[in-house]
Amino acid sequence: MNLLIMGPPGAGKGTQAEVLARELNITNISTGDMFRAAIKEGTEMGRKAKEYMDMGELVPDSVVVGIIKDRLSQADCARGFLLDGFPRTVVQAEALEETLKTMGRTLDGVINIFVPREKIVDRLTGRRICRDCGASYHVQYNPPAKDDVCDACGGELYQRSDDNETVVNNRLDIYESKTQPLIDYYAKRNLLKSVNGDQDIKKVLGDILTILDK
Ligand code: AP5
Numbered sequence: 001m002n003l004l005i006m007g008p009p010g011a012g013k014g015t016q017a018e019v020l021a022r023e024l025n026i027t028n029i030s031t032g033d034m035f036r037a038a039i040k041e042g043t044e045m046g047r048k049a050k051e052y053m054d055m056g057e058l059v060p061d062s063v064v065v066g067i068i069k070d071r072l073s074q075a076d077c078a079r080g081f082l083l084d085g086f087p088r089t090v091v092q093a094e095a096l097e098e099t100l101k102t103m104g105r106t107l108d109g110v111i112n113i114f115v116p117r118e119k120i121v122d123r124l125t126g127r128r129i130c131r132d133c134g135a136s137y138h139v140q141y142n143p144p145a146k147d148d149v150c151d152a153c154g155g156e157l158y159q160r161s162d163d164n165e166t167v168v169n170n171r172l173d174i175y176e177s178k179t180q181p182l183i184d185y186y187a188k189r190n191l192l193k194s195v196n197g198d199q200d201i202k203k204v205l206g207d208i209l210t211i212l213d214k
């Protein structure tokens with residue numbers, strides 16, 4: 001199964017994608033996580049991406065498209081994939097369509113998680129992430145058993161540098177102007193499956209599995 005998961009920053013894409021990819025036995029690919037890994041490794045690409053990410057701006061299409069093309073050609077994507085955070089512009093969506101076509105593959109569905117804007121700032125400023133395995137928590141809505149320690153691997157939890165109120169508001173503006181048009185783009189292709197993300201985390205997962213007939 002080849003899927004996309006879309007939605008505004010803080011909609012719960014990463015939270016759901018992690019469980020969903022495991023449930024469906026497909027490869028989870030997050031462009032945001034790939035950039036954060038490149039920053040941690042100190043690569044040239046990571047250094048460039050950080051400048052955009054810290055402002056809440058999008059990394060240029062040409063960079064992101066190149067990375068995704070490479071990633072989709074790797075062996076672990078043959079069993080199916082779940083793309084989280086890509087595409088984010090119409091140019092990226094068209095490039096994905098073209099890439100899949102040359103690979104003889106197609107998309108099976110686009111999960112669109114919607115959450116009202118006023119809920120998002122609270123979600124993102126309270127988010128904490130594991131430095132080691134990338135698992136995502138929330139100080140109030142999804143707290144770890146022990147403060148600042150990952151339940152899954154015992155790693156240290158940290159706050160993302162783009163999870164402050166000013167940058168979050170810019171990310172939301174960019175989402176509305178550049179990414180929201182993709183909802184129409186995929187609706188026209190009969191691929192869109194929308195889910196209410198303003199519910200308990202487990203309920204959102206249940207709804208996603210239901211719309212995927214799983
Ligand atoms: P990226 O890492 O993709 O960030 P994002 O899209 O802004 O999404 P988030 O990771 O902030 O949110 P999420 O929806 O995954 O929410 P989560 O599950 O963590 O991108 C970062 C940056 O990289 C971009 O700004 C851009 O610069 C660059 N980039 C990445 N991809 C790009 C691309 N394709 N093109 C160009 N640039 C790109 O949940 C959020 C919080 O809420 C957590 O604390 C969680 O515990 C909590 N939560 C989750 N679900 C619920 C629920 N149901 N109820 C209550 N709380 C919940």
Ligand code: ZN
Nearest residue numbers: 130133150153
């Ligand atoms: Zn961890």
